Amino acid sequence: MNQENSRENLKYIFTQYLDKKGHRKTPERFAILDEIFSFQGHFNIKSLYLSMKDKNYTVSRATLYNTIDLLLESNLIIKHQFRNNITCYEKIFECARHDHLICTSCGAVIEFNEPEIQKTEEKIARMMNFTMTHRSIYFYGICENCLISVCP
Ligand SMILES: [Zn+2]
Ligand SMILES: [Zn+2]
The missing domain is CATH 3.30.1490.190 (Ferric-uptake regulator, C-terminal dimerisarion domain)
Known part of the structure; x- marks a missing residue:
């Protein structure tokens, strides 16, 4: 599966999930998904926020938290608690x-x-x-x- 295909596939999985649960398919949610797709390794809310801000894409922290929850529920990302009080995330799709x-x-x-x-x-x-x-x-x-x- 090439990169573009899997990106489309991912959007499809997320769209299906949002539809099924009756959540709105906002552009912000898909922009966040796209940003996560481009990450390698582990990330947290802060690093996600900063890298989006770097690209002049401002999303509220509330939207970030809310979208992260949806991505967790749809099994596209996983939450890690490596050390006390530090929560980070990692994509689980197409990732070894x-x-x-x-x-x-x-x-x-x-x-x-x-x-x-x-x-x-x-x-x-x-x-x-x-x-x-x-x-x-x-x-x-x-x-x-x-x-x-x-x-x-
Ligand atoms: Zn890992
Ligand atoms: Zn050590």
């Missing part, structure tokens, strides 16, 4: 499936991709007759850098 290692000392977030974990998840979902819409695994611990700094 991955999981996160979180350092509880410095807060570093390291991504990894292990197909064996994913195979196991799918097996469990099948066994439990469970339709998995999305998934996420976090490992908490101490990263390599922090380990080096405590062990001279």
Whole structure:
């Protein structure tokens, strides 16, 4: 699937969702979706707001929060709480499936991709007759850098 196709596909999924739930299809909501599409990696409300402002697109924080909620509900993005009080988001469409290692000392977030974990998840979902819409695994611990700094 090429970039343009998946962008169209995404708009389609979001449009279907908004229609189904009776939400308005405002240009702001689609502009936010577009902006998120262009991001790599994790983002938060503030970075989203700033990058839109950079492009002279001003949306209210209320609209951002509200649209983020809709994108979460439609399973286009996922919410992460890597550290206390810091909420960030990540797109889950056309993004390689991955999981996160979180350092509880410095807060570093390291991504990894292990197909064996994913195979196991799918097996469990099948066994439990469970339709998995999305998934996420976090490992908490101490990263390599922090380990080096405590062990001279
Ligand atoms: Zn660390
Ligand atoms: Zn990630």
